[in-house]
Amino acid sequence: MTSRTRENKKLSTARTLMRVYPFAKSARNRIILGGVSALLAGVVALAIPLVLQWIVDGPMRSGDVSRLWPAVLIVLALGVAEAVFIALRRLFVLTPSTHIEADMRNAFYRKLQDLPVAFHDRWQSGQLLSRVISDLSLIRRYIAFGIVLLVVNIVTIVIGTAVLFYWHPLLGVVFLVSCIPVWIYGYVFEQRYSKVARLSQDQQGDLATAVEESVHGIRVLKAFGRGKFSLQKFAKQAETLRGTEIEKAKAIAGIWLWLLLVPDIAFALCLLGGVWLAAADQLTVGQLFAFFATAAILRWPIESIGFLLSMTFLTRTAIDRFFEVMDTENTVTDPENPVSLGTREGRLVFEDVHFRYQDSPAQFPDLLDGIRLEIEPGETMALVGLTGSGKSTLTALTTRLYDVTGGRITLDGVDIRDMTREELRTHIAMAFEDATLFSASVRDNVLLGRPGLEGEEAQRVLDEALDIAQAGFARELPDGLDTLIGEEGLSLSGGQRQRLALARAVAANPAVLVLDDPLSALDVDTEALVEAALRRVLTTTTALIVAHRPSTVTLADRVALLENGRITAVGRHSELLATNEHYRYVLSSLEDEEARERRESEREERQLSRDAERTVGR
Amino acid sequence: MTPRTVEGVQGEERDDLTKEESRALRRRSLRLLGSLLHPLRWQVVLTMLVIVVSTAGRVAGPALIALGINEGLPALVDEQDWMPIALIVAAYLVTGAIGAVLIAWYQVLAARVSQAILIDLRKRVFLHTQRLSLEFHESYTSGKIIARQTSDLDSIRELLDAGLNNLVQGLLYMVFTAVALVLLDPVSGLVLAVALVPLAALTRWFQVRSQKLYRATRVASARLIVQFVETMTGIRAVQAFRKEKRNEREFAQLTEDYRYANTKVIQLFGTYDPGLVLIGNMTVAAVLLVGGFRVIDGALAVGSLLAIVLYARRFFDPAEEMAEVYNSYQSASAALEKISGVLEERPSVPDPIKPVDLWKAKGHVRFDEVEFAYTSGRVVLPGFTLDIPAGQTIALVGSTGAGKSTLAKLIARFYDPSDGRVTLDGVDLRDLHPKDLRRAIVMVTQEAYLFSGTVAENIALGKPDATQQEIVAAAKAVGAHEFIAALPDGYDTDVNKRGGRVSAGQRQLVSFARAFLADPAVLILDEATASLDIPSERLVQEALQTLLADRTAVIIAHRLSTVAIADRVLVMEHGRIVEDGSPAELIGGEGRFAQLHAAWRDSLV
Ligand SMILES: Nc1ncnc2c1ncn2[C@@H]1O[C@H](COP(=O)(O)OP(=O)(O)OP(=O)(O)O)[C@@H](O)[C@H]1O
Numbered sequence A: 001m002t003s004r005t006r007e008n009k010k011l012s013t014a015r016t017l018m019r020v021y022p023f024a025k026s027a028r029n030r031i032i033l034g035g036v037s038a039l040l041a042g043v044v045a046l047a048i049p050l051v052l053q054w055i056v057d058g059p060m061r062s063g064d065v066s067r068l069w070p071a072v073l074i075v076l077a078l079g080v081a082e083a084v085f086i087a088l089r090r091l092f093v094l095t096p097s098t099h100i101e102a103d104m105r106n107a108f109y110r111k112l113q114d115l116p117v118a119f120h121d122r123w124q125s126g127q128l129l130s131r132v133i134s135d136l137s138l139i140r141r142y143i144a145f146g147i148v149l150l151v152v153n154i155v156t157i158v159i160g161t162a163v164l165f166y167w168h169p170l171l172g173v174v175f176l177v178s179c180i181p182v183w184i185y186g187y188v189f190e191q192r193y194s195k196v197a198r199l200s201q202d203q204q205g206d207l208a209t210a211v212e213e214s215v216h217g218i219r220v221l222k223a224f225g226r227g228k229f230s231l232q233k234f235a236k237q238a239e240t241l242r243g244t245e246i247e248k249a250k251a252i253a254g255i256w257l258w259l260l261l262v263p264d265i266a267f268a269l270c271l272l273g274g275v276w277l278a279a280a281d282q283l284t285v286g287q288l289f290a291f292f293a294t295a296a297i298l299r300w301p302i303e304s305i306g307f308l309l310s311m312t313f314l315t316r317t318a319i320d321r322f323f324e325v326m327d328t329e330n331t332v333t334d335p336e337n338p339v340s341l342g343t344r345e346g347r348l349v350f351e352d353v354h355f356r357y358q359d360s361p362a363q364f365p366d367l368l369d370g371i372r373l374e375i376e377p378g379e380t381m382a383l384v385g386l387t388g389s390g391k392s393t394l395t396a397l398t399t400r401l402y403d404v405t406g407g408r409i410t411l412d413g414v415d416i417r418d419m420t421r422e423e424l425r426t427h428i429a430m431a432f433e434d435a436t437l438f439s440a441s442v443r444d445n446v447l448l449g450r451p452g453l454e455g456e457e458a459q460r461v462l463d464e465a466l467d468i469a470q471a472g473f474a475r476e477l478p479d480g481l482d483t484l485i486g487e488e489g490l491s492l493s494g495g496q497r498q499r500l501a502l503a504r505a506v507a508a509n510p511a512v513l514v515l516d517d518p519l520s521a522l523d524v525d526t527e528a529l530v531e532a533a534l535r536r537v538l539t540t541t542t543a544l545i546v547a548h549r550p551s552t553v554t555l556a557d558r559v560a561l562l563e564n565g566r567i568t569a570v571g572r573h574s575e576l577l578a579t580n581e582h583y584r585y586v587l588s589s590l591e592d593e594e595a596r597e598r599r600e601s602e603r604e605e606r607q608l609s610r611d612a613e614r615t616v617g618r
Numbered sequence B: 001m002t003p004r005t006v007e008g009v010q011g012e013e014r015d016d017l018t019k020e021e022s023r024a025l026r027r028r029s030l031r032l033l034g035s036l037l038h039p040l041r042w043q044v045v046l047t048m049l050v051i052v053v054s055t056a057g058r059v060a061g062p063a064l065i066a067l068g069i070n071e072g073l074p075a076l077v078d079e080q081d082w083m084p085i086a087l088i089v090a091a092y093l094v095t096g097a098i099g100a101v102l103i104a105w106y107q108v109l110a111a112r113v114s115q116a117i118l119i120d121l122r123k124r125v126f127l128h129t130q131r132l133s134l135e136f137h138e139s140y141t142s143g144k145i146i147a148r149q150t151s152d153l154d155s156i157r158e159l160l161d162a163g164l165n166n167l168v169q170g171l172l173y174m175v176f177t178a179v180a181l182v183l184l185d186p187v188s189g190l191v192l193a194v195a196l197v198p199l200a201a202l203t204r205w206f207q208v209r210s211q212k213l214y215r216a217t218r219v220a221s222a223r224l225i226v227q228f229v230e231t232m233t234g235i236r237a238v239q240a241f242r243k244e245k246r247n248e249r250e251f252a253q254l255t256e257d258y259r260y261a262n263t264k265v266i267q268l269f270g271t272y273d274p275g276l277v278l279i280g281n282m283t284v285a286a287v288l289l290v291g292g293f294r295v296i297d298g299a300l301a302v303g304s305l306l307a308i309v310l311y312a313r314r315f316f317d318p319a320e321e322m323a324e325v326y327n328s329y330q331s332a333s334a335a336l337e338k339i340s341g342v343l344e345e346r347p348s349v350p351d352p353i354k355p356v357d358l359w360k361a362k363g364h365v366r367f368d369e370v371e372f373a374y375t376s377g378r379v380v381l382p383g384f385t386l387d388i389p390a391g392q393t394i395a396l397v398g399s400t401g402a403g404k405s406t407l408a409k410l411i412a413r414f415y416d417p418s419d420g421r422v423t424l425d426g427v428d429l430r431d432l433h434p435k436d437l438r439r440a441i442v443m444v445t446q447e448a449y450l451f452s453g454t455v456a457e458n459i460a461l462g463k464p465d466a467t468q469q470e471i472v473a474a475a476k477a478v479g480a481h482e483f484i485a486a487l488p489d490g491y492d493t494d495v496n497k498r499g500g501r502v503s504a505g506q507r508q509l510v511s512f513a514r515a516f517l518a519d520p521a522v523l524i525l526d527e528a529t530a531s532l533d534i535p536s537e538r539l540v541q542e543a544l545q546t547l548l549a550d551r552t553a554v555i556i557a558h559r560l561s562t563v564a565i566a567d568r569v570l571v572m573e574h575g576r577i578v579e580d581g582s583p584a585e586l587i588g589g590e591g592r593f594a595q596l597h598a599a600w601r602d603s604l605v
């Protein structure tokens, strides 16, 4: 899914641009100063023709060489001033613009980390990435020179037109009137361009997603030799983007056409009118000269309006896209008056918990449809159920990765929504079914949940956790516990990763351990060792352990059976096995085992008799 | 060739390149640029032509105005003759219109060229990263590749979009303007020529300084992206272990590094740009002075002086844009350096030069004196020989980290052995045609990765031209049909990124169906049922029994129930195969497997 949930009411471009203001507030003065500098640069540039006129009509006509020098010096001074003002503009605006970009980037990242998992389920990471990189740098460039130039150029055009009027009203009017079509076309352009601009930015995000998946899924693609195939898909997306970009170019070509043509027509008319006026002695040659010099200076601002406008609309969509994420309401938030647990015991209670995923169709029942379960302090509860029954979902609810949609979960009697997420997550630590490790040393990965620890204490916790998870192998890595692992470090085997993830959860020293199928990638021996060690920890720690295998279940004091969104049975393993049909179905491989043994012995018998026959035959 | 120190992606993050290294990198990126432009040369020529003509039209403007004042005005004043001025105005209109239309056309042409280059580059990088071996991907993170394909390509696009336009246009404009100026008044032309000296010096200064700074921005932005991607990929763990604050600090530091690198570049440009304006304005003053004297002397017409001053000024008009172009060129060439580096990487598991075809594989796999190490010095699989006859089903068991997956990956040629050879039907995998290899050998990896897209698409990855029936049949065979049918849109349900929409067990079922559909001669299952519940696992086993009847299979599993369907069991410890025999033999014996099996039996209910 590519999330293109657009705001239902469309803000005007100016209003959208203003939304960046809070980030730009501190830099406001410098931006204004930058604008003033740019304006002065423009004014100075416009003043040069005035001097030219004066030279043509003065010294040149009179042939007074002594007056030529100061005039040229003035032109020179104005020229230097222009350069200085341009330098000042850059000085004032550029640094603040990079700060604005950085602030927005950090805010975006902060927001994303704060948003719940449900948001991340919905959003492609490429879409997020294109926002945090391309869109923000576009916004920066717009602040740095787009908006300044736009304002300044428009002001320059206005002043310049006034100067034209000063040279001769008629010529000024001709010039002004011929510019009207440009403004009309500008409006048409906005409509057309904004649409393709948005489309192209979204498609770029999709493309980034495709790239990301192609690298993350590289093993699958290699295993099936589908590199070329995925290239085709990627190429198709890239082609679509190309189409959009060409559309964009056509829109830009349209506005360029007008912006170039109109001043040309205006110039031609002015030339005609100017010569006629000069012939009629209404205008001196010097004035005509200056008129064109002024008009020449106006040409660039007028032409620049084309790309400045397109940049404005691009920025507008970039801002839209940025705020689409920033405006997302966080549904999993900290309470206003958070409650803090005093002494923690670790009693975890599910009270009529309901949950459904956001995209679940209305006719479907809740995935978790009234869970009632009490886990006593220090107790180890196994959670058992078929694939897809909602076990992982249930575990994710305990640390508020998702919020319940009905009922409540309490920890030591406190609704977990009344605590800050930060605190809740110090009390409850998880090991996920896929062991995500970060690019950091083994040490940092395992001690992830204990940021404050240092020195000997840290080493002790680390050693203990590694011992419990049977992750001693980490000490034999090239740099021991300081070996970098994760994406940027050494790759580990599946079971090694899983054990580190388990060690990480244990090291967090929580009141409640939530382990989602924590032993699935371990061999029987290692599994037994981990279990023995875990048992020691679990005498004092409450635990909820998702299990698929009888071997894991035996770790638990009691077992809860999840069936059709409810806990249909809770009890000791042997009890349930004896009394509960579904439990037997889910967990027992005995019948299977017996059948196999029968087959095996049959095969052996056959083999024996065949051997016997052969011996006899010989 | 590129010096070893900067070959491929090596030394990518260094900022202390020697002159020679730096030159080598530039050559490499120019080669890449050349190869990108080559197929488009006629389009480029056409584009140039259009821009030459249109620029000529625009440059004619001041000359016509000068003509109007010099000729048209006197004619009107002296002879009441409207003709000359009317003609001049008409000419002005026509050239202006042609210029405008051509420039608009040019916009589209240029976009075509730049988009063609981009798409070519995108595809090349994509295909090449697919071709590079896992070894590369393990050290070069996904974030960096994403950075290459996004932010680096962005800066190249910037150059192509604005750059090409402005460069060609600006350059021509300057040349035409200069020519017009020289024709009009050689003396002023001389003044302009003198002005070119400081211009060149300033540009050279900018070039040398900015190159290094731009490299730094590329490195900083890649780091930023890497951190961002990692956070978003592991968001659950980030939140569950309260890593947000720490991440925020790290990210803020990276943002600051990037910002700082950017500011440095911008500041440099902040000197370059006004410098150009200064040179331009001083030239105008000089031209005015030189011309002024001659007008007073009567050696020059006033109209001509107007044209000269306009030209002189206009000559520097595009300078600012050209500077921008140059700026984005520097940025793009830093990006091209990085991209060309990735493209220069040679896969450590290369495609054969003379591939051997194997139309119909029987499935006889053999390890011949194979030794393997991921990194030299840390041997994971010490030398061994292993023969797997066609059609045999092998169970590969052993403690975690023993090297089971590694052995399996050698069969699938994810890596090449450090020593010895792996063969399929007697053909060294290194010589086998990649297509045949992938058709014959399929591996279901330990991580069940699903791509965003529908369930059906994910299964069809095993066989892209599969019909809906075949897909459903495969799903049914592995027992995935039921859950898929229960999804909101059945087979057309989007599984979200990384298959987050379905449960872990369901993901495994889908990857299993995928392999089932691929129908290979050799099937490798690396803990493909680890996350399944027992009933589903049982179903899968049944499916396997029919599926594996006539093919070679290597099944890695910790749940020894799999052993039931195996003909032969291999037990691995510390990279060595310590036991090898039929299940009955081994269970009956007293070795490692007998002990494992007993332990496993005890764990059952
Ligand atoms: N992000 C999601 N959005 C929508 N539906 C989801 C999402 N994640 C899971 N589901 C659905 O919810 C159901 C329960 O998923 P869950 O991961 O909790 O199962 P599970 O019991 O852990 O299974 P397994 O044993 O395979 O891990 C599944 O049917 C799955 O398709």
Ligand SMILES: Nc1ncnc2c1ncn2[C@@H]1O[C@H](COP(=O)(O)OP(=O)(O)OP(=O)(O)O)[C@@H](O)[C@H]1O
Residues within 6 Å of the ligand: A490, A491, A492, A493, A494, A495, A496, A521, B138, B374, B375, B380, B399, B400, B401, B402, B403, B404, B405, B406, B407, B446
């Ligand atoms: N890409 C890699 N680079 C370097 N070392 C690796 C890599 N992959 C695995 N190893 C190391 O090689 C050894 C064997 O790993 P392998 O993945 O083959 O184990 P395994 O038997 O499959 O274990 P498991 O049952 O845990 O999956 C381990 O010590 C592991 O750390």
Ligand SMILES: [Mg+2]
Residues within 6 Å of the ligand: A391, A392, A393, A433, A516, B503, B504, B505
């Ligand atoms: Mg699960």
Ligand SMILES: [Mg+2]
Residues within 6 Å of the ligand: A493, A494, A495, B404, B405, B406, B446, B526
């Ligand atoms: Mg493995």
